[in-house]
Amino acid sequence: MKDSRFGFLVSLPGTIYVVLLVAFPLGLLFWLSFVRFDFINPIIFVGLENYIRVYQDRVFLLALQNTIIYATGVTVFTMLAGILMAAAVSRIRRFSTFFRTLIILPWAVPLVVSGLVWRWMLDPGVGIYNYLLNISGIFKGTINIFGDPNLAMIACIVADSWTKIPFMFIMVLAGIQSISPDLYEAARVDGANMIQSFKNITLPLSQKSILTGVLINSMFSFRTIDAIWAMTRGGPAKATYVLGIQLIDYLIKYQNLGLGAALGVIMLILVSMFSSVMVYYLLRR
């Protein structure tokens, strides 16, 4: 048997899988988005009607806006925290394994649990963090964080970021550690201080791993609802209502699969556009 034939045969399981569990559902998704499928009326082709109805749904633009705020918030927060922690770990000699292990630990916590834990810690009736915010004077009196639209969004962003910082941290740390120490030495001899060498050496040279981490974390936060589901389910007053929750509502609450599929396609297109820009930018470096 020829080598290429052998390669084709042993990789066949993966190819079959891709056809059955990616290509086929993807095709089904597009087909569904063009038909009326609501378990009541007969299934008929309706063209773009589902897309138009999703767009005209008064929660759609709000959900889109919330999703963008949420994903941006999580991405920026994880990026800044990841860079800060990685830069700090790369500077110390003692206990670096100890700190690294502890920083990675939240990665182990399922997002649902993370959402519930933060909901508990911030709870106005029993939450330790709420109590700390209270006695530190940041808030006057006990405040119901999940009753306030802005605070609820921030709480969801913090809970989601908390589990995503470890990945960002690892990516940035790998990037920083691959930089030759000679560069820093040369910069120091030239009289550069730490801020300058961070700006001119560390950031540009670890840019690729930072951006890869940003790409993956932003893709994930755009689509995951685990933490929001555990904390607010989209409330209060739809302040944390994101596209993912809207899609679940179409499926479970309204049982309108055509609308859900159209929203699924819209989400897919938004993510693809965003990621292609990012990948293009990454590959150009």
Next chain:
Amino acid sequence: MMPAPDSKSNIVVRIIEHSLTPYIVLLLSVLFMVSPILLMFLNSFKSMAEALAWPPTVFPARPTLESYIRVFNSSVPLTMRNSLILSLSTTTLVLAIALPTAYGLSKYPFKGSKAILIFYLASRIIPPISLLIPFYIMLSMLNLINTHLGLILIYTYISLPLIIWVVKGFFDEFPKDLIDAALIDGCSRLGAFARVVLPTSAVGVAAAGIITFLWSWNEFLYPMVFTSSTAVGPLTTGVYEFVGDEVIEWSSLSAVGMFASLPAIIFFILAQKYIIAGLTKGALKL
């Protein structure tokens, strides 16, 4: 080369350059990263009444195992068993598909193998929530809603593309000469794979297996929609047993949270290096 720094930024620079600064930053970071887990752990030993007290306590006044007893008498052990079944089966299935596939794509490329690899990568961009409805229809037609088999098939979809890339990364590093030597010694191509390549790539295989296990263990969206009973649902959905509309049993919930996080925490402490190597390998392929 650079403008003379004014005195104000001089102070900032001196603070940042101080050798204790990174330790202070890290102590605060660790406080933020670890306190939720630690507080959850401590909370699980409180009595129900103490967990509802205001102001909240950090350390349990009288440590008790009553929340663990409540958890053991609930449906949580059942959902934990389900989580184990789902995660172990998915890991086995994913590895059974990914190992030969990655091997073929890495060492015996054929016409179209590049395109297949890129398709795996591209499929990671698809938001799993977009495929929720197609999967729902597929599972309904196959009568697999609310079954383990249905969930395992879908779970496979979540990790397989990345795992193929991770494993391929490890196979790529394996020298082709060694395979050729084994072939000359009379090994078949599959024999060389099983006896020479796999044992030396054990670290990569283990990393891939652990990543798959953890992703399946943590999965929430699909089981939330595709299961309706605790006889089938995993721990991530079982957690909600203690979340009522009015009252949440925080101490019991903390105990369940500990169970849900435990496998990953153990893996992370034991095999951190390999998991990180595997994940960064997969991620940097983008």
